[in-house]
Amino acid sequence: QQQVKQSPQSLIVQKGGISIINCAYENTAFDYFPWYQQFPGKGPALLIAIRPDVSEKKEGRFTISFNKSAKQFSLHIMDSQPGDSATYFCAAYNYGQNFVFGPGTRLSVLP
Amino acid sequence: NAGVTQTPKFRVLKTGQSMTLLCAQDMNHEYMYWYRQDPGMGLRLIHYSVGEGTTAKGEVPDGYNVSRLKKQNFLLGLESAAPSQTSVYFCASSYSQRGGDEQFFGPGTRLTVL
Numbered sequence: 001q002q003q004v005k006q007s008p009q010s011l012i013v014q015k016g017g018i019s020i021i022n023c024a025y026e027n028t029a030f031d032y033f034p035w036y037q038q039f040p041g042k043g044p045a046l047l048i049a050i051r052p053d054v055s056e057k058k059e060g061r062f063t064i065s066f067n068k069s070a071k072q073f074s075l076h077i078m079d080s081q082p083g084d085s086a087t088y089f090c091a092a093y094n095y096g097q098n099f100v101f102g103p104g105t106r107l108s109v110l111p
Numbered sequence: 112n113a114g115v116t117q118t119p120k121f122r123v124l125k126t127g128q129s130m131t132l133l134c135a136q137d138m139n140h141e142y143m144y145w146y147r148q149d150p151g152m153g154l155r156l157i158h159y160s161v162g163e164g165t166t167a168k169g170e171v172p173d174g175y176n177v178s179r180l181k182k183q184n185f186l187l188g189l190e191s192a193a194p195s196q197t198s199v200y201f202c203a204s205s206y207s208q209r210g211g212d213e214q215f216f217g218p219g220t221r222l223t224v225l
Binding site: 101102 | 169
């Protein structure tokens, strides 16, 4: 199974700061890269996703930056809020291999 | 819409016991998935289904069986539970698979095998 590496494992940010989570993949056949957000006791929910034909996608305070040549992508959370405290999973997908998830990053935003 | 629901929410089994986890979705999705989530390992695909009556193996299928007799339901069975199967199990569904599509997850089932 193709791996998706994710870092850091945990992240503590002050309210109003920028949270950055990084992911790297191996299989160049992946063509869809979503980020999922999971609150304690809940199932993951899609936050934002990108395809490799664009280098950046922004939705509100959340931005994905994508570097195809480096096979890396990252999630940036601007003006981080305590309500953003959750576990974030990056994933990669291509038809036939399904979704491969990173190990997750636990984000804590301090008030 | 209830979305994706899972039954039960919690379960404790003894080694060797069997059980079935039920997943139901009301979004008319073709694709359904069973994942397990373990600390530091993300979500790992156990089995999935691309439509009613179909099933396929994922990354970690050993010790599990599945059935999709109705489009809206996807059952995960453990025939002889082992402590290594202690985990949180998530069911998900999506409209399609080609090109990637949003997966909608259920709330999870926390299973402990003693």
